[in-house]
Amino acid sequence: MGTQQGPHPPVKRISTEGGETPLVGPRNEGEVEVNGKACKALIDSGSQITSITYNYWQSHPALQKKKLQSSKIPIEGAAGQAVPYHGVLHIDLKLLGKEFKAVPTFVVPDSDYRSSVPLLVGTNVIRASRMHLRAAYGTQFLHQVKVKHHEWYTALQKVERAEQREMHDVVGPAVYTGRTIHIPGGKEMDLRCKIKAGPQRKTYTALIEGHPSLQLPQDILVAKVLANVKRGCAPVRVMNLSQRVVTIKRHTNLASAVLVGMEKHVSVWT
Missing domain, CATH: 2.40.70.10 (Acid Proteases)
Structure with a gap:
């Protein structure tokens, strides 16, 4: 891909x-x-x-x-x-x-x-x-x-x-910037996303996580991943739990980025 x-x-x-x-x-x-x-x-x-x-x-x-x-x-x-x-x-x-x-x-x-x-x-x-x-x-x-x-x-x-x-440390939404992608049933993928609200020239650490307000397809789970955001971009890991293909279109808000410190506990999948 x-x-x-x-x-x-x-x-x-x-x-x-x-x-x-x-x-x-x-x-x-x-x-x-x-x-x-x-x-x-x-x-x-x-x-x-x-x-x-x-x-x-x-x-x-x-x-x-x-x-x-x-x-x-x-x-x-x-x-x-x-x-x-x-x-x-x-x-x-x-x-x-x-x-x-x-x-x-x-x-x-x-x-x-x-x-x-x-x-x-x-x-x-x-x-x-x-x-x-x-x-x-x-x-x-x-x-x-x-x-x-x-x-x-x-x-x-x-x-x-x-x-x-988390609201106090929210950087902004993570927006998918690639072409329309089709995720097969039972598969997981890392999708490159742009975090436009955060620093664009500075590398920082953020907790990338899903949020119910984003209204993604019900069978899509978004991982909680502690990631280095470089030039405003970070990977968002998504998993298709259905048995059918799910389509993710360009400009889809996949996750939220939360600025974190080393002391924050991180686990995966919302």
């Missing part, structure tokens, strides 16, 4: 804290509808992905009919360990009065804990839910959630605070 696809920069991988890694304090659990069936869920603002267990997939009347999609995206736990998984499904989730269709969800092995809590809801869903609640109820949505659905309050509050902190 010429300058559009280059060597992968060194990055950390998808973070997920919901596996065998002990959490600090009590686990935050709630109930979510998975393709019309109630399911106990771990609401994890420390995980950037959503996952279900293998046995739950096999026992669910609707999900067991779905074909598992292969994927090579590495997943890393909170302690840095590799997290195994069987593949990816697209499932429907209903929470806090809103249904989210075809959510890319990783199918992971069962464990003692996950056998009783088969669903883990990560920030890809928590952020989308936050946007819906803000649009529906305004800036006071957190107060309403705290009163009626306290199990969701902590996760939504953490996401809200994280985004507020």
Whole structure:
């Protein structure tokens, strides 16, 4: 793909804290509808992905009919360990009065804990839910959630605070500058993007990450990558989790660039 696809920069991988890694304090659990069936869920603002267990997939009347999609995206736990998984499904989730269709969800092995809590809801869903609640109820949505659905309050509050902190250091959008590109299903690519709002003659370090307000195709995930921005340009890593080709056109806003210091924690995939 010429300058559009280059060597992968060194990055950390998808973070997920919901596996065998002990959490600090009590686990935050709630109930979510998975393709019309109630399911106990771990609401994890420390995980950037959503996952279900293998046995739950096999026992669910609707999900067991779905074909598992292969994927090579590495997943890393909170302690840095590799997290195994069987593949990816697209499932429907209903929470806090809103249904989210075809959510890319990783199918992971069962464990003692996950056998009783088969669903883990990560920030890809928590952020989308936050946007819906803000649009529906305004800036006071957190107060309403705290009163009626306290199990969701902590996760939504953490996401809200994280985004507020990042707003102070946002450099600007990362805009794809290459030709129209077609990303095959199940593939990842690094796309060269221009960050027009930042310094153009100075090299600086930025956290390149996706943002729900960019309204990318639902099956496209954008990696969180700590990158050196040179002459206003940086790579943005995207992954197509669908089984079909997804087209990215020139001038598409793929990600946001956030100015960071060495102390900022970096993990991958939103």
